[in-house]
Amino acid sequence: MTPGHQQPLKLPDELAHIIAAFTPSNPSDDRSKAYLVLSAFCQGVRQSNSSQQSDGIDPATRALVKVFSPFILQRLEETNENDVIVGASFLTALFQVDWQAAASIFQQETVLELIIDSVELKPSIQLSVQVAHLLGQASGYKPSRLAFSPEAITWLEHARNSKDSALRAAAAIAAIKLAKGSVADASTDPLSPNNDSKSTNVDGLAQVMKELVIGNDSDTSSLADAVEGLAYMSIDPTVKEDISRDTILLKRLFSLVPKRKSGGAPDSSSTILYGILVIITNICSYRPQLTEEQKQMEKLRKMAKNSGTETADVLEKDDKVKGRVKRVVGAGAMEVIALAASQTDTVGVRVSIGTALLDIVTDKENRGKVLQHGGAKILMGLIKKATSPHATKGNNTPLDIVHLQPIHALAKLAITASPVQVFGPNVGAIYDAIRPLSVMIQHSSATQLQRFEGLMALTNLASASPDTASRIAGSEGLLNKVEMLSLDDHPMIQRAAVELICNLVVGSDQIFEKYATSKTKLQIFVALSDAEDIGTRLASSGALATLLSSPSACNELLSLQLDRHRVLPVLTQLIDPSVIPGEEAESHPGLVHRGVVCARQFMLGISEKENREQMCKEAKEAGLVDALSNVVQDKKTDLEAVGVALEVLKYLGNSRHK
Numbered sequence: 001m002t003p004g005h006q007q008p009l010k011l012p013d014e015l016a017h018i019i020a021a022f023t024p025s026n027p028s029d030d031r032s033k034a035y036l037v038l039s040a041f042c043q044g045v046r047q048s049n050s051s052q053q054s055d056g057i058d059p060a061t062r063a064l065v066k067v068f069s070p071f072i073l074q075r076l077e078e079t080n081e082n083d084v085i086v087g088a089s090f091l092t093a094l095f096q097v098d099w100q101a102a103a104s105i106f107q108q109e110t111v112l113e114l115i116i117d118s119v120e121l122k123p124s125i126q127l128s129v130q131v132a133h134l135l136g137q138a139s140g141y142k143p144s145r146l147a148f149s150p151e152a153i154t155w156l157e158h159a160r161n162s163k164d165s166a167l168r169a170a171a172a173i174a175a176i177k178l179a180k181g182s183v184a185d186a187s188t189d190p191l192s193p194n195n196d197s198k199s200t201n202v203d204g205l206a207q208v209m210k211e212l213v214i215g216n217d218s219d220t221s222s223l224a225d226a227v228e229g230l231a232y233m234s235i236d237p238t239v240k241e242d243i244s245r246d247t248i249l250l251k252r253l254f255s256l257v258p259k260r261k262s263g264g265a266p267d268s269s270s271t272i273l274y275g276i277l278v279i280i281t282n283i284c285s286y287r288p289q290l291t292e293e294q295k296q297m298e299k300l301r302k303m304a305k306n307s308g309t310e311t312a313d314v315l316e317k318d319d320k321v322k323g324r325v326k327r328v329v330g331a332g333a334m335e336v337i338a339l340a341a342s343q344t345d346t347v348g349v350r351v352s353i354g355t356a357l358l359d360i361v362t363d364k365e366n367r368g369k370v371l372q373h374g375g376a377k378i379l380m381g382l383i384k385k386a387t388s389p390h391a392t393k394g395n396n397t398p399l400d401i402v403h404l405q406p407i408h409a410l411a412k413l414a415i416t417a418s419p420v421q422v423f424g425p426n427v428g429a430i431y432d433a434i435r436p437l438s439v440m441i442q443h444s445s446a447t448q449l450q451r452f453e454g455l456m457a458l459t460n461l462a463s464a465s466p467d468t469a470s471r472i473a474g475s476e477g478l479l480n481k482v483e484m485l486s487l488d489d490h491p492m493i494q495r496a497a498v499e500l501i502c503n504l505v506v507g508s509d510q511i512f513e514k515y516a517t518s519k520t521k522l523q524i525f526v527a528l529s530d531a532e533d534i535g536t537r538l539a540s541s542g543a544l545a546t547l548l549s550s551p552s553a554c555n556e557l558l559s560l561q562l563d564r565h566r567v568l569p570v571l572t573q574l575i576d577p578s579v580i581p582g583e584e585a586e587s588h589p590g591l592v593h594r595g596v597v598c599a600r601q602f603m604l605g606i607s608e609k610e611n612r613e614q615m616c617k618e619a620k621e622a623g624l625v626d627a628l629s630n631v632v633q634d635k636k637t638d639l640e641a642v643g644v645a646l647e648v649l650k651y652l653g654n655s656r657h658k
Helices: 013-020 027-047 059-076 082-096 099-106 113-120 125-138 149-161 165-186 205-215 220-233 237-245 247-255 270-285 292-304 307-314 317-328 335-343 347-362 363-373 373-385 401-416 421-425 427-442 449-464 464-473 478-485 489-507 509-516 519-527 536-547 552-563 567-575 591-602 609-622 625-635 641-658
Strands: none
Touching: 013 027, 013 082, 027 059, 027 082, 027 220, 027 427, 059 082, 059 099, 059 113, 059 552, 082 099, 082 113, 099 113, 099 125, 113 149, 113 519, 125 165, 125 220, 125 509, 149 478, 149 552, 149 591, 165 536, 205 220, 205 237, 205 247, 220 237, 237 247, 237 270, 237 307, 237 317, 247 270, 247 317, 247 335, 247 373, 270 335, 270 449, 292 401, 307 478, 317 335, 317 347, 335 363, 335 373, 347 363, 347 373, 347 401, 363 373, 363 401, 373 427, 373 625, 401 421, 401 449, 401 536, 421 427, 421 519, 427 464, 427 478, 449 464, 449 478, 449 489, 464 478, 464 489, 464 641, 478 489, 489 509, 489 536, 509 519, 509 536, 509 609, 519 536, 519 552, 519 567, 536 591, 552 567, 552 591, 552 609, 567 609, 567 625, 591 641, 609 625, 609 641, 625 641
8 A cells, every 4th residue: 555645544454564573582584574664664655745844743754653653552551561562672663764753652742651661560671671772772863862751761770780681781772872862962952051961871881881792692682782882982082992902802893793794674783783883983083184263163162171081182183093093903804894895785884884994094004904805896896886877977976975985095095006906907997996086086075185185096097007097087077177276276286186187198198189289288387397396396397398299389388488488487497496596496306307308308399490599599598508507517417317408508509500
């Protein structure tokens, strides 16, 4: 039956059986199928009720509550324990499938009262564990957190001290989520007092979670709760530092990763896997780079806090994070990530893997280990799943910002080693990397660091082969973006953009011809050859030296010199700045070599006598002759540059006497 607007929504007879399908006594396969059926039904209701919400509740949520609430209340009102377990387990499952509907039911006046009464009147372990799981799910969402009563919180406190490991774990994770969620609620509500006392309720819970993980060999349900609890608590700097130093705990955690792909339902194995990945991600997480305004706000925040927060701030410094990453990688984190990537296809797992790998490869020392464990292949798999054939087109790409993280991690790997070492001998893998790197550079939300390292990665790839360079040059919208970035205010981005263009000029005949015949583009190279940044000058003058092997480029540059008279002074500056009045900079070997090659290509490429004579005159006036003479006389200059300089001097001398 398809739910609609014209008649009251009812739960189909064939679906009524799933109300009792989520109890722990049912086989795992049956629960998995029930999750799929429940999810499909809820999605169908939401698709059929897509109108605007009213009274703060959307029509789909209201419809689902109307259907499920009577069934749940009917079970919770019974005195039979099995009925209560059915009602509580179904509401727990509904939180995992459609939390809005579940939270609305949980907030109803009698629901929580019935639940707490049931465990106070019939406190069996099975029922208590199921109620603790339900409270744990409800603790994850603000609307249902607000419905928690003092009696529910008191019961959780008692359950945390139970001798039963499953109940202790389930109650502890509920307490953690409730405490952290309550603090988050207070921080986002300007009218709510910042009650730090709630956060102290979780003191010692990390140790409880650790003991449950290390000492539990059979109960996968309590293990899943303990891992989830550690995942929540590993956000705290002191906890993540402690976990990273606990070799026994890490070894145990990593051994829990399932060795085969789990089913579609949110069972214990998938929960454990995701929890372990979140722990790795949190431990390896670096502090985000702050803007100047954010830095000032951070200073004010620290001033307002007490001195007890200083320890946490110290533990979040880059050197501390670097140490944590090294310890976790040494304990086998990459094996866990590789295994998870091969067997799981959920968005949450993919995002966690991409985030963790980005933080891991931030330290260059870890990149070799990441490559050894197939890191580039893992990242390419994540990127492929995050995009579709029509997903990216220039700056209008719909790619989520979070999916830039695996691309950024791939860029860091591509910078580190040769393309073959990163992607293997299959050139197809190199070609596949071009598009996502191009997308990241052009993405409107990309950071300066992402653009810079994306440019560097493509520069490295462009050196792999002429075909690779041509493919990079042909990537949609990329070249225009790179040309804009070559004029960027940030010197590092400008340098990286010019270096990429230089490699494309060398590697691609199409790009060579495009730039060699453009006076405007040659003028930009001349200007950038006089930039303040040495790297930019090296790349620009290198591209200029390559382009001037073309007669077309020589003619365009001659026209530029005749119009603006800036070409020869710039070449002189490259070769020997000391001959220019007021210039105190010293010669740079790389710039000297590029300068003399540019001078040779340019001067010898002039065919008409009148132009030759004019250029010889302007070369003398610009100080080029003196600069070349100094190169010949300087014993430190390499012999190749001396030979080229002599050739230019001979040409200038002969041209003056012709």
